[in-house]
Amino acid sequence: MSATISDIARLAETSTASVSLYLNDRNTNRVGVKVKGRIDEAVEKLNYRPHLFARSLSKHASNTVGMIFPTLRPLFINPYTNGILAGIQSVASEHHFNLLFFPTIGETSKEVTRFQVENSMGCDGYILFSTRFCRKEDIESNIKQIKRTKQAFVTINIPYQEEDINQVIIPGLEDAYGVDYLVKKGHKYIMLMAGRKDGINTSKIVDSYKKYIEAANLRFKEEYILYADYNSNKAKQLFSEYFSKYPEVTAICSMSDLMALGVYSALYDMKLSVGQDVSVIGRNNSDFSALMHPPLTTVDLHMFEAGVTVQRLLIEAIRGEAQGKKEYVESDVIERSSVSTN
Amino acid sequence: MSATISDIARLAETSTASVSLYLNDRNTNRVGVKVKGRIDEAVEKLNYRPHLFARSLSKHASNTVGMIFPTLRPLFINPYTNGILAGIQSVASEHHFNLLFFPTIGETSKEVTRFQVENSMGCDGYILFSTRFCRKEDIESNIKQIKRTKQAFVTINIPYQEEDINQVIIPGLEDAYGVDYLVKKGHKYIMLMAGRKDGINTSKIVDSYKKYIEAANLRFKEEYILYADYNSNKAKQLFSEYFSKYPEVTAICSMSDLMALGVYSALYDMKLSVGQDVSVIGRNNSDFSALMHPPLTTVDLHMFEAGVTVQRLLIEAIRGEAQGKKEYVESDVIERSSVSTN
DNA sequence: TTGTAGGCGTTATCAA
DNA sequence: TTGATAACGCCTACAA
Numbered sequence: 001m002s003a004t005i006s007d008i009a010r011l012a013e014t015s016t017a018s019v020s021l022y023l024n025d026r027n028t029n030r031v032g033v034k035v036k037g038r039i040d041e042a043v044e045k046l047n048y049r050p051h052l053f054a055r056s057l058s059k060h061a062s063n064t065v066g067m068i069f070p071t072l073r074p075l076f077i078n079p080y081t082n083g084i085l086a087g088i089q090s091v092a093s094e095h096h097f098n099l100l101f102f103p104t105i106g107e108t109s110k111e112v113t114r115f116q117v118e119n120s121m122g123c124d125g126y127i128l129f130s131t132r133f134c135r136k137e138d139i140e141s142n143i144k145q146i147k148r149t150k151q152a153f154v155t156i157n158i159p160y161q162e163e164d165i166n167q168v169i170i171p172g173l174e175d176a177y178g179v180d181y182l183v184k185k186g187h188k189y190i191m192l193m194a195g196r197k198d199g200i201n202t203s204k205i206v207d208s209y210k211k212y213i214e215a216a217n218l219r220f221k222e223e224y225i226l227y228a229d230y231n232s233n234k235a236k237q238l239f240s241e242y243f244s245k246y247p248e249v250t251a252i253c254s255m256s257d258l259m260a261l262g263v264y265s266a267l268y269d270m271k272l273s274v275g276q277d278v279s280v281i282g283r284n285n286s287d288f289s290a291l292m293h294p295p296l297t298t299v300d301l302h303m304f305e306a307g308v309t310v311q312r313l314l315i316e317a318i319r320g321e322a323q324g325k326k327e328y329v330e331s332d333v334i335e336r337s338s339v340s341t342n
Numbered sequence: 343m344s345a346t347i348s349d350i351a352r353l354a355e356t357s358t359a360s361v362s363l364y365l366n367d368r369n370t371n372r373v374g375v376k377v378k379g380r381i382d383e384a385v386e387k388l389n390y391r392p393h394l395f396a397r398s399l400s401k402h403a404s405n406t407v408g409m410i411f412p413t414l415r416p417l418f419i420n421p422y423t424n425g426i427l428a429g430i431q432s433v434a435s436e437h438h439f440n441l442l443f444f445p446t447i448g449e450t451s452k453e454v455t456r457f458q459v460e461n462s463m464g465c466d467g468y469i470l471f472s473t474r475f476c477r478k479e480d481i482e483s484n485i486k487q488i489k490r491t492k493q494a495f496v497t498i499n500i501p502y503q504e505e506d507i508n509q510v511i512i513p514g515l516e517d518a519y520g521v522d523y524l525v526k527k528g529h530k531y532i533m534l535m536a537g538r539k540d541g542i543n544t545s546k547i548v549d550s551y552k553k554y555i556e557a558a559n560l561r562f563k564e565e566y567i568l569y570a571d572y573n574s575n576k577a578k579q580l581f582s583e584y585f586s587k588y589p590e591v592t593a594i595c596s597m598s599d600l601m602a603l604g605v606y607s608a609l610y611d612m613k614l615s616v617g618q619d620v621s622v623i624g625r626n627n628s629d630f631s632a633l634m635h636p637p638l639t640t641v642d643l644h645m646f647e648a649g650v651t652v653q654r655l656l657i658e659a660i661r662g663e664a665q666g667k668k669e670y671v672e673s674d675v676i677e678r679s680s681v682s683t684n
Numbered sequence: 685t686t687g688t689a690g691g692c693g694t695t696a697t698c699a700a
Numbered sequence: 701t702t703g704a705t706a707a708c709g710c711c712t713a714c715a716a
Contacts, residue, residue, distance in 0.1 A: 002463065002491070004709055015687045020711055032685060047490050049463035053395035053404060054709035057692045062395060064442075074432040074646075076424045079629075083419075090416040093445040100406075100442050103435040121344065121391035122693095148389050149344070232633050261633045268635050287421075288630045291574050291603045293610050304416075346693055357703040362695055374701060396693035399708045464709095687716080697706080 087307020164324030172331030235262030408465035429649020506666030514673030577604030
């Protein structure tokens with residue numbers, strides 16, 4: 001068994017109170033210098049480490065953020081998600097917060113959320129981190145569950161909700177900005193490479209695609225929308241197939257850089273040149289996008305910044321200084337050379 | 343304040359003992375049916391959630407894995423690291439383990455480790471996850487610190503250590519397998535694109551490069567080794583510069599796919615064809631590597647599998663069934679079309 | 685400046 | 701079947 005504060009007190013011939021006092025504030029003057037010395041010795045000798053959970057229990061604060069992750073797949077596999085996590089961890093670290101990830105147990109988003117919420121009492125605050133796996137109908141259920149706890153929480157990765165919950169919103173998630181960009185570059189026949197047909201943001205993306213097309217007095221064509229499930233191979237295959245059907249298309253807006261890579265590959269096989277013959281815009285500003293040939297013009301969603309914003313907002317919420325607060329993280333276009341003026 | 347077990351007991355007109363008993367085993371026959379019913383009602387009504395930390399304290403087990411991460415940069419930004427984390431989380435989840443990440447506080451690897459070890463008492467076991475940021479001299483210090491706690495732990499991402507610690511070892515991390523592959527394909531002048539000159543594995547990689555070169559009776563040339571810090575732009579620039587100096591080179595082994603992408607880009611600018619004029623092999627089997635042009639032949643380190651192995655070994659260690667155990671995760675070459683026979 | 689004692693929310697022992 | 705009650709390790713009045 002590891003040493004406890006009483007062991008230290010005994011060895012240092014003092015009380016647990018003094019030990020606790022000193023260990024929590026080395027500069028306290030409520031403990032004498034000689035006693036301090038003896039405590040130091042004892043700590044060193046017994047290799048004492050304060051018990052995280054005992055301390056949390058006693059202080060009514062754990063300095064821990066609970067990560068509610070309604071997903072069935074393992075965490076940490078999605079670069080987009082990881083970007084946000086990096087931002088969260090960065091700020092959490094500055095403020096001495098731990099990050100606690102729970103098992104993803106259950107068959108549905110709802111079940112996973114329930115399990116995690118029920119088994120996470122004791123954290124100072126929670127981040128409800130939705131994923132592509134969530135359907136629209138899941139979201140409300142998840143929010144309701146976490147709301148019942150009456151503890152501080154922030155949502156990320158879901159569209160604006162009317163409810164008075166703290167949210168970090170990334171408008172670029174639900175918008176095909178790239179289409180607007182292509183329109184402004186003079187393109188008239190623009191394909192959309194979307195993700196999962198039933199995905200959390202897909203219908204809004206399609207709406208915005210339509211909006212941009214119609215605002216420019218162009219013709220909206222359902223057939224120009226391809227759903228490749230964020231899979232680059234599928235994107236390649238779908239694009240090959242449909243591009244030969246619709247040779248009038250001069251540009252394609254992809255909702256991920258990886259799918260854009262699939263498009264590049266398809267065009268390469270067709271001996272067409274990206275940028276010159278066909279314009280392509282991606283999304284995410286992935287590490288590889290700058291070195292593709294030609295370098296990919298892409299929409300940067302600023303995931304890291306979003307993560308930073310989430311954790312900052314959560315800290316406010318924990319302090320009771322935020323409720324129903326909505327923060328927006330804007331996206332922008334990184335112009336490289338895969339798009340030409342038409 | 344949230345409801346506690348006593349609140350439940352009071353409302354259900356029973357004792358905390360019965361509540362605890364029932365809540366931890368719905369099928370227990372040490373609690374009467376009627377009492378069970380009343381407890382259910384009370385739990386529902388008061389929206390009770392058991393306190394994670396109180397439970398851990400009492401049970402002498404937290405079902406939590408502490409992640410010791412000696413790094414200065416934010417976590418979750420390195421795809422390689424994230425692959426391992428995904429494997430860890432996947433197994434942890436199956437076994438109902440939480441993952442706890444601590445702040446990365448300190449100026450050096452040693453300081454960060456110290457902070458995390460000192461402030462993490464209470465976890466059932468620990469994973470010491472070294473990063474590129476660790477120098478060789480840091481590793482021993484970090485191990486010593488975590489060893490002092492006498493708790494179960496497993497190391498990942500460091501070379502084999504003589505000590506009787508549990509380790510998951512990825513030989514491919516310290517080996518330039520790609521060079522061997524290129525040699526066998528008949529190449530005689532092979533460049534090595536390495537990472538950081540002072541990196542944890544770099545010197546071993548260089549040794550293995552030399553070993554493969556000399557085993558094939560080829561001439562080892564210091565100048566063929568480039569250090570691009572795992573940065574694709576730097577790789578591009580360095581390669582451009584040195585390849586024109588040493589035009590006899592027919593193949594390059596890159597220690598990451600991203601750096602290989604830099605090489606592709608450089609060759610493209612030189613109007614040379616990858617695969618035909620110059621062979622390239624990468625490492626990591628990154629998501630984008632299969633769709634590069636030409637598809638990149640690469641060494642797959644099996645990060646996810648490594649993570650799975652780490653967490654499995656840790657669970658053994660927690661049960662007291664593993665000490666000084668070394669597990670190996672082997673790599674293999676994914677053959678695509680960026681390497682030709684010379 | 686130091687020490688005593690009660691409480692944080694659980695679980696577990698033991699007697700009823 | 702039930703219910704007191706003593707841990708678990710720490711913090712913090714409060715008293716001395």
